[in-house]
Amino acid sequence: MIKKTLLFMMAIIAVLSLAACSGSSEKSNNKSGNLEGSLEDIMEKIYETADLDDDFRDYIKNGIMLEEVNAERAEYFLGKSDIEFEEALASEPMIQPGAYSLVLVRAKEGADIDKLKSEIKENSNPMKWICVGVSEENIIVDNIGDIIFLVMSDDGAKPLHEAFRALES
Secondary structure, three states: OHHHHHHHHHHHHHHHHHHHHHOOOHHHHOOOOOOOOOHHHHHHHHHHHOOOOHHHHHHHHHHEEEEEOOOOOHHHHHOOOOOOOOEEEEEEEOOOOOOEEEEEEEOOOOOOHHHHHHHHHHHOOOOOOOOOOOOHHHEEEEEEOOEEEEEEEOOOHHHHHHHHHHOOO
16 A cells, blocks of 8 residues: 555656646747847848838838858948857948847857957947947847847947847747
């Protein structure tokens, strides 16, 4: 009788343990803390959820192009040509009426993310556009897992950064 009770209790503990593990959140299932999806998908989610004023939202909706960042274009978008990354995607206006750039970088596996962020922050050129630029306080470099976020904009930097941070939850 004691053996049966003990076995029954062990079986209940095992079932409860399995139920607790399988009920974990999506965020905890992703042990690396990395965002899921392509850089285009992540960029789209940022634009969809950012709390932008109507003029800036129209500006983005009507004149933004996506460009894959390769080694030849890394200096223009990230400030340095020798930054190593897995892939990167930039979003900038087709015609430059103002200074705006949003870049997502997927770091290589095992990369020092903090070092990459520092290099990007220190080397990004807020005056890379002809006749216009961005204030230093409106250059934001952050990350979620292996995705590094760079935005340079005097109009939408903070709401775009908030939309990026919201992807973590």
